[in-house]
Amino acid sequence: MSHASSEISNTSPLSAELRAAPPAGLYVHLPFCVAHCPYCDFVVYAGAEARGPRARTERLYEAVERELELRADALDERFGAARPPLATLYFGGGTPSLVSGERLERLMTTIRRRYGLERGAEITLEANPGPDERGNLAAFAAAGVNRISFGAQSLNGAELRRLGRRHSPEDVAAAVAEARTAGIGSVNLDLLYDLPGQTLDGWAATLNAALDLGPDHLSLYALTLDDPDAEGLTGETGDHLPTARGARRWREAARREQDDDRAADQYRLASDRLAAAGWRGYEISNWARPGHESRHSLTYWERRRYEAVGPGAHAFDGAVRRWNAAGLERYIAALLPADGPGSVPPGDSETLAPETAESERVILALRLDRGVPAAWASRPEFAEAFSWAESSGLIERVDLAGEAHLRLTLKGRLLSNELFARLV
Ligand code: SF4
Incomplete structure (x- = not known):
């Protein structure tokens, strides 16, 4: 194995971390949503791009298939076709549950053929709980999905409406029940706190209602209202999309109703409540029942290697971080040109300096319990x-x-x- 950089000293306790190695995980970004929630700055294409006669879903899925092949070719060249199979696979978005069962099966076939999946690999799919958004959970399970992550966000109807969400608390309960019927063995619920106008009691009620549904994993994040434009993330090769004017106004109003002290109380309450119920807060924002920690997310926090495909997706090979640009048009045009075999989509990369890698490793490890x-x-x-x-x-x-x-x-x-x- 060769060092990625001659600057790295063999005596550094972290030198092994800077060596390129085959990926342990694969992230697939499927960017379509029925509607765009005003607080969200993930790479998302919604409305007519996601559904109906002008939808670009099929072209995108074809392009993702192509990128999977091209990235696998590059890995074969670097590490050989006999490299270890993937331990984790994660379909994120967007709302990946909008994909049909047949299309997911095709993606899985390509991934199995080109990357391999080890026995017992964790295969996660993000889903929205609404009846027209959660997709065919039985077909997803048949394709190999064994972990589902529902974007519940709240179990209070008024809060969900304020967030611009299309589902109700009852939909979350129905989605969890359907996942269990489909035989999906690990269920995560994403919940948000520090919502505009949310009270401590309201948060406790959401948390209790979530626990009553019997999930295996909870991701609890304070609502963050960033401005990707101001942070310079939305340029030609940026991994974010510009924020729409309406969303910007929504965020400004919501920010005025957030409160750091209340958020701290909400975090304390969740931490105590979940510890009392026997859950492990294995990462700052993530709790699991024993044995249900997200193996894919641990790949990120432990700085192991992961490949990634799809608009805005980030990969890490141990020495270099690489990302695809967020733009759908250019992503599809690069991978599916009118003539020729297609090429990897536009994007950018950064090679980590040893001292940056060391700080990053310490910070990520501190996130874990x-x-x-x-x-x-x-x-x-x-x-x-x-x-x-x-x-x-x-x-x-x-x-x-x-x-x-x-x-x-x-x-x-x-x-x-x-x-x-x-x-x-
Ligand atoms: S459904 Fe999820 S990914 Fe889609 S816009 Fe809303 S928060 Fe973002």
Whole structure:
């Protein structure tokens, strides 16, 4: 195995992290949604592009098939066709559950043929709970999906309407029941807190209602209202789309009804409630019943390698981060030209400097409940930040299988961004 950069020293404890290696996971971005929620800045194409006579879904799926082939060719060239099969596969979006069972089956056939899937591989599909959005769960299960992630967001009808969501709390219950009937063994619900106007009691009610549905995994995120244009992410090769004017106005109004203190109380409440119910908060924003941690998401937090296809998708080979541009038109045009075999879509990449990779690894590991080996904290570039965090009660020392680790306390989870900023 060769080093990706001659600057990397063999003595660096992280040097192995900078070597390119075959992917353990594959992310497939399917960007269509029935409607565009005003708070969402994922790469999404909605309305007439997603349904009806002018829909571009079939062209996109063809283009994704083509990209899967081209990326697999490149992996074969670099690592050989006998490279290890994938441990995880994740269909994200967008609303991937809008895909037909037949189309998903075709994508799965291509992925099995070109990438391989190890026995017991985790295969996740994101779905919306509404009856016309959750798709054919039985067909998805038959195609191999064994984990489903529903974008529930809230179990309060008024909050869902305010968010511009098309489903009701009853739809979430029906979707979970349907997934179980289809034999899907692992069910996640995404929920949002710090919603405009949301009370602590309202959040507790959503959380309790979610637990009553018997999911295996919960992803709880504070509503973040970013501005990808202002952050410079929407240019030619940017991985985001510009924000529509109406969505921008919605976000400005919603921001005025958010409250950091309330969000902290909501996080504390969830953390206590889920711990009491025997759930493991294995990552800052993710809780699971034992054995249901998201193996695909752990690939990201553990800085393992993953391939990615679809508009706006990000890949990481251990040394280089690569992403596709968000634009659908150019994505399809590159992969499905009128003549010729097609080429990889436009995008960009960055090669990580060793010190960037080291900070990133420490920060990502701190997101997890096992934290980092204590030895990492004594390294000169991190010592000051860790000493500040320990004296401020943000981290605690624990013994994990005979090795001293440092991990975030509850206070540390709430103030993690302050620590992360000091580790960069
Ligand atoms: S359904 Fe999900 S992915 Fe689609 S616009 Fe709404 S939040 Fe974004």
